[in-house]
Amino acid sequence: MNLLFILLSGNPSTFWTADPGQDSVILMLAILLLIVMIFIGVVALYLVVILRKVVAPAPASISKPVDSRSFWQRMAGLHALNQEKDLMMEHGYDGIQELDNPTPPWFMGLFYGTIAFGIVYLLLFHVLNVGDLQTAEYTQEVAIAEKQREMYIQKVAGSINENTVALVKDAKMLETGKTVFLQNCVACHGPQGQGGVGPNLTDEFWLHGGSVKAVFHTITEGVPEKGMMAWKKQLNPLQIQQVASYILSLQGSKPDGAKEPQGVRETASLSAEEVTKQ
Structure with missing residues (x-):
């Protein structure tokens, strides 16, 4: 009632706060409350009219048929089957008769x-501009989500670099690394890492080092002179760590059509040592 009084008094500024967003919410609540009260008043007025018709006796000079409908039937605009003849309209098509049933009050x-x-929505959102439309709300939510994503990357991935990168063996993280590999690396290295334009990633020979730090550096900075682009702008450090770990998990898989070895061989003992250090 306080909201309605403030709205009708023409001086809502006495209740407004310094927060424009809160002001808009209060105004919307006040208008919605006003609509609800108007709707309740209309329903109450209709009920009064119905009750007056039920209670008030008909004039003696006019004989009306007794309405046997219950109160709720009157409210819903329903009629008994024995009243259909009174509702029958004069015209008919192919033997189908039409009843003059009014639209139910509810x-x-x-x-x-x-x-x-x-009307209220039009005034609030398109005339007074006290709220955001769906498109603006979506844009704001996307911006908030993107900011949260950047904060997460800064918190989790921001601590990963060439000195702190570690070889991960978690199945879920390796699966994520596989997804990144299939999305970005298959054009040059093949879907199984067997090589193509780029070198074979499943053998023990490496052009730029086979440790997790070396692979991380190669992916991050690229090898421009050999056509290997730098991925540090497309992938965050966490994704690079995951894809580097996935590449190293392909060692010894021996896929069909593997490209001939290139580079320097790193022994199994060296690889085991690198894994132990990480």
Whole structure:
């Protein structure tokens, strides 16, 4: 009631706060409360009219048929089957008779309520601009989500670099690394790492080092003179760590059509030592 009084008094500034967003919410609540009260008043007025018709006796000079419908049947606009003859319209098509049934009051109430809601919505969001439309809300939510994503990357991936990168063996992280590999690396290295334009990644020979730190550096900085692009702008450090670990997990898989060895061989003992250090 306080909101309604403030709205009708024409001086809502006495209740506004310094927060414009809160002001908009209070205004919307006040208008919605006003609509609800108007709707309740219309329903109450309709009930009064119905009750007056039920209670008030008909004039003696006019004989009306007794309405045997219950109160709720009158509210819903329903008629008994034995009243169909009174509702029959004069015209008919192919033997089909039409009844003059009025639209139920509850339906009309909802109908007019949607019109009132539409008018209020139009005034609030398209005339007064006190709220954001769906497109603006979506844009704001996407911006918030992107900011949260950047904060997460800074927190988790920001601590990973060439000195702190570690070989991961978690199945879920390796699966994520595989996904990154299939999305970005298959054009040069093949879907199984067997090589193509780029070298074979499944043998023990490496052009730029086979440790997790060396692979991380190669992916991050690239090898421009050999056509290997730097991925540090497309992938965050966590993704590079995951894809580097996935590449190292392909060692010894011996896929069909593997490219001939290139580079320097790193022994199994050296690889085991690198894994132990990480």
